[in-house]
Amino acid sequence: GIQVEQSPPDLILQEGANSTLRCNFSDSVNNLQWFHQNPWGQLINLFYIPSGTKQNGRLSATTVATERYSLLYISSSQTTDSGVYFCAVPNQAGTALIFGKGTTLSVSS
């Protein structure tokens, strides 16, 4: 089955810093989602990005499907950005999302 790997596993930043999170996947996919799991455990949809680049405020994401990776950029980080960031891709049957193990981001003031 498809493997999803995320890096780095942990990231510690000062408020205002920028960061890049990476998601590699082992097979071609038709879509990719980025999620933020906040400290209360809620999963927030950030991006649905099969290919190309999207931006939403301080966050942007780029997926290069031909090279099997996606990047999530966080600029001018804030303490509210803390949490775990997951990327996920559909399995080969399209019946489930396969999640990476996540990147845990801690932003301090």
Next chain:
Amino acid sequence: NAGVTQTPKFRVLKTGQSMTLLCAQDMNHEYMYWYRQDPGMGLRLIHYSVGEGTTAKGEVPDGYNVSRLKKQNFLLGLESAAPSQTSVYFCASSADRGFYNEQFFGPGTRLTVL
């Protein structure tokens, strides 16, 4: 428009007890899913449904049953809870098959089995 909702938010069970988790969505989505999340891991699929009256097994189905009697509801049952089922359970829905459709998640149910 509430999206995907789950009840209850928290529950503590004793080994051997049973319970049902309820998921509801108001987006008229065909596909619904139940995932579990264990510490340090991403989510893993338990069961899913491709429409009213249908269910199918996911990656980790043992010890769980599901039902989709109404399009907007997807129930997850534990007949005889075990400590290994201590986890956070998430429900999700999508308009259609996951290749080209975004999945939306509920707020989760934190279950502890003693």
